[in-house]
Amino acid sequence: MEAMNDRVLVVDDEKDVRDLIRLNLRAAGFDVLEASTGAEGLAIAKHDLPSVIILDLMLPEMNGVEVCRALRRNPATSRIPVLMLTAKSTEDDKVEGFECGADDYVTKPFSPRELILRVRAVARRQPDQGVAKPSPVRSGSIQLDRGAMTATILGKKLVLTTTEFRLLELFVRRVGNIQSREVLLSEVWGYQANLDTRTVDTHVRRLRNKLGKVGAMIETVRGSGYRLNAEGP
Amino acid sequence: MEAMNDRVLVVDDEKDVRDLIRLNLRAAGFDVLEASTGAEGLAIAKHDLPSVIILDLMLPEMNGVEVCRALRRNPATSRIPVLMLTAKSTEDDKVEGFECGADDYVTKPFSPRELILRVRAVARRQPDQGVAKPSPVRSGSIQLDRGAMTATILGKKLVLTTTEFRLLELFVRRVGNIQSREVLLSEVWGYQANLDTRTVDTHVRRLRNKLGKVGAMIETVRGSGYRLNAEGP
DNA sequence: TCCCAAAGTGACATTCTCGTGACAAAATCC
DNA sequence: GGATTTTGTCACGAGAATGTCACTTTGGGA
Numbered sequence: 009m010e011a012m013n014d015r016v017l018v019v020d021d022e023k024d025v026r027d028l029i030r031l032n033l034r035a036a037g038f039d040v041l042e043a044s045t046g047a048e049g050l051a052i053a054k055h056d057l058p059s060v061i062i063l064d065l066m067l068p069e070m071n072g073v074e075v076c077r078a079l080r081r082n083p084a085t086s087r088i089p090v091l092m093l094t095a096k097s098t099e100d101d102k103v104e105g106f107e108c109g110a111d112d113y114v115t116k117p118f119s120p121r122e123l124i125l126r127v128r129a130v131a132r133r134q135p136d137q138g139v140a141k142p143s144p145v146r147s148g149s150i151q152l153d154r155g156a157m158t159a160t161i162l163g164k165k166l167v168l169t170t171t172e173f174r175l176l177e178l179f180v181r182r183v184g185n186i187q188s189r190e191v192l193l194s195e196v197w198g199y200q201a202n203l204d205t206r207t208v209d210t211h212v213r214r215l216r217n218k219l220g221k222v223g224a225m226i227e228t229v230r231g232s233g234y235r236l237n238a239e240g241p
Numbered sequence: 242m243e244a245m246n247d248r249v250l251v252v253d254d255e256k257d258v259r260d261l262i263r264l265n266l267r268a269a270g271f272d273v274l275e276a277s278t279g280a281e282g283l284a285i286a287k288h289d290l291p292s293v294i295i296l297d298l299m300l301p302e303m304n305g306v307e308v309c310r311a312l313r314r315n316p317a318t319s320r321i322p323v324l325m326l327t328a329k330s331t332e333d334d335k336v337e338g339f340e341c342g343a344d345d346y347v348t349k350p351f352s353p354r355e356l357i358l359r360v361r362a363v364a365r366r367q368p369d370q371g372v373a374k375p376s377p378v379r380s381g382s383i384q385l386d387r388g389a390m391t392a393t394i395l396g397k398k399l400v401l402t403t404t405e406f407r408l409l410e411l412f413v414r415r416v417g418n419i420q421s422r423e424v425l426l427s428e429v430w431g432y433q434a435n436l437d438t439r440t441v442d443t444h445v446r447r448l449r450n451k452l453g454k455v456g457a458m459i460e461t462v463r464g465s466g467y468r469l470n471a472e473g474p
Numbered sequence: 475t476c477c478c479a480a481a482g483t484g485a486c487a488t489t490c491t492c493g494t495g496a497c498a499a500a501a502t503c504c
Numbered sequence: 505g506g507a508t509t510t511t512g513t514c515a516c517g518a519g520a521a522t523g524t525c526a527c528t529t530t531g532g533g534a
Contacts, residue, residue, distance in 0.1 A: 111362060112345070128427070155418040157462060169521060170464040207523055209481065230480065230531075402510060440512055442492065447511095463491060463520070 014059035014131050015039040019049035019075065020093065021067055029062060032124060046070030050078055053085050060131045062123075063110070065094035076110055089130040147180045148238065149222055161222050171196065172215050179226060179236035188233035208234075247292035247364050250274040252282035252308065253326065254300055262295060265353040266360070279303030283311055286318050293364045295356075296343070298327035309343055317387055319407065322363040326351070380413045380469065382455055394455050404429065405448050412459060412469035421466035441467075 016038045018029050023044070030040045041058055043049035046067045053061060061079070065072035072092060079085045092110040111130050114123055146152065151160040157173050159166045168176065174196045178187065187195075189205040197203060212234055216223030225237045249271045251262050256277070263273045274291055276282035279300045286294060294312070298305035305325060312318045325343040344363050347356055384393040390406050392399045401409065407429045411420065420428075422438040430436060445467055449456030458470045 153417075156468060157419050157465060170462075171522075204524065206481090206525090210483090210523075213482065228481065404511075437513065439492085439514085443494090443512075446493065461492070 015041060015056065016127060016131075017041040017043065017049065017053055017056070017058040017061045019043045019046065019061065019067070019072075020064040021045065022064075025064070029123065033127065038127070046072070046075040049075055053079060053088065054082065057084065058088065060089050060091060060127055062091045062093055062127070065092055091126060091130055147183045147236065148225070150176070150180055150219075150225075152177055152180055161219060166218055168215075168218060171211055172218065175211055175215055176219075179234070183236050184238045186229050186233050186235045192233070246270055246272045248272040248274060248289065249360060249364075250276065250282065250285055250289070250291040250294045252276045252279065252294065252300070252305075253297040254278065255297075258297070261353065262356065265357060269357045269361075271360070279305070279308040282308055286312060286321065287315065290317065291321065293322050293324060293360055295324045295326055295360070298325055314403065317390070324356075324359060324363055380416045381458070381471065383409070383413055383452075383458075385410055385413055394452060399451055401448075401451060404444055405451065408444055408448055409452075412467070416469050417471045419462050419466045419468045425466070 016033050018026050018033075018040060019042075020026050020029070021044050026042050026044070030042065033040050041052055041056055043052050047070055049061070049063070050070075052058075063072045063075055067075070072094070076090050076092070079088060079090065089111040092113045094113075094115060112126050114126060149162050152158075152173075153160075154177070157168075157170070159168055159173065159176060175192065178192065178195055189208045192208050193201055193203055193205060212226060216226055219226070227235050227237050229235055249266050251259050251266075251273060252275075253259050253262070254277050259275050259277070263275065266273050274285055274289055276285050280303055282294070282296070283303075285291075296305045296308055300308070305327070309323050309325070312321065312323065322344040325346045327346075327348060345359050347359060382395050385391075385406070386393075387410070390401070390403070392401055392406065392409060408425065411425065411428050422441040425441050426436055426438060445459060449459055452459070460468050460470050462468055
């Protein structure tokens with residue numbers, strides 16, 4: 009089982025650049041999210057709250073500076089470090105990049121090694137005590153705290169294993185939607201997991217047991233998979 | 242009453258460079274301290290706890306990397322952002338600079354405007370560092386004094402080693418959040434750390450022992466890392 | 475009502491993870 | 505320079521987490 013990785017969102021319209029960055033970040037132990045437009049990047053940022061955002065300055069429609077400003081305006085995303093990426097290297101661009109609230113600035117062509125180092129340097133800045141924490145994910149009577157990896161049910165703190173937490177997190181993030189065993193396997197266990205789909209059943213059972221009464225919110229959809237019911241028990 | 246300015250320490254053996262930086266920083270509203278050797282820089286850093294340190298990589302006797310390591314090693318100065326400055330610009334130098342714990346890297350010749358921006362960016366990451374007396378960090382029954390490098394548990398003063406103190410400091414600063422062994426290694430030991438992740442375990446154990454009953458507040462999260470529990474024992 | 479595929483359940487072996495004590499190297503202190 | 509402290513690594517063992525399986529129960533269509 010792999011430790012919980014930092015997630016990095018890469019926003020760039022060029023697929024080649026995204027591929028290059030993704031490969032290097034993966035190799036360095038990061039999880040990678042991708043977006044090809046500013047709007048998409050914003051949406052993913054709000055939804056997934058990555059640890060770092062790598063943002064291309066030159067984007068069609070909504071450019072990097074606008075995206076960065078939008079991120080800074082939203083309390084949920086305002087603290088996420090932004091690493092600005094651009095082909096230009098004139099001083100004015102750097103100034104603009106910094107002034108919109110970017111935390112660092114890398115010019116293309118960049119060396120992957122340097123990029124990783126800068127991402128790490130910027131990711132190191134984790135929320136300390138007193139700094140606003142990303143709002144906990146919640147659904148009905150279930151509340152999740154990713155940083156602490158804790159689940160609170162009806163005000164009571166639960167002890168979950170890593171797998172159980174990931175499973176529950178996925179259900180909560182996709183409340184009301186059916187998740188097939190295959191999807192659960194690939195999302196919770198990883199793409200190359202070569203496991204029996206019935207393994208999911210066992211973990212769902214364990215999770216239900218720990219959730220007690222609330223466990224009934226995880227419904228079985230015969231022939232399709234499982235679904236977290238939006239309504240509380 | 243005007244707020245006190247951020248203080249920046251400039252360590253460089255060339256007077257011309259110091260002058261240039263000083264003038265620009267002053268104009269940008271910073272207070273400037275200066276040192277011409279690494280040893281002097283270290284002394285001033287410990288004494289005055291500046292908000293940011295600009296450090297020349299090439300110094301006679303003690304070079305910038307050594308100074309940076311020494312800064313990171315001392316709990317009183319370990320959190321001060323370091324901006325590494327050098328005439329060289331090969332990738333290997335950047336890597337070395339980052340790996341000793343520098344927060345950013347600027348190559349000579351630099352544009353003053355960019356330097357100021359980077360200083361600001363880097364100073365922004367440490368909102369409360371330096372200016373006032375280093376506020377004692379505390380969480381529940383644990384209280385830390387960075388300056389004196391002492392920990393007080395339930396009113397009793399503890400003697401900790403440097404490593405133990407920094408480890409505890411990190412836990413306290415991030416109460417309730419899981420810290421992976423990798424994060425702990427890179428934050429406490431510096432991210433050139435070429436150490437076995439299990440080394441963390443050993444130090445956590447030593448720390449727990451010294452903390453006695455309170456040691457139980459440092460929880461093990463199987464498969465993920467350690468977490469300081471917000472609730473007291 | 476019967477049938478049977480799908481899902482629930484308990485048990486078990488295996489794999490991992492972590493705590494611990496010991497030890498040698500390195501750093502620090504007199 | 506010798507003594508002491510600090511530090512990093514290792515091997516071992518206990519116990520937790522996980523994946524699989526055989527068996528039972530369930531539920532919906534024929």
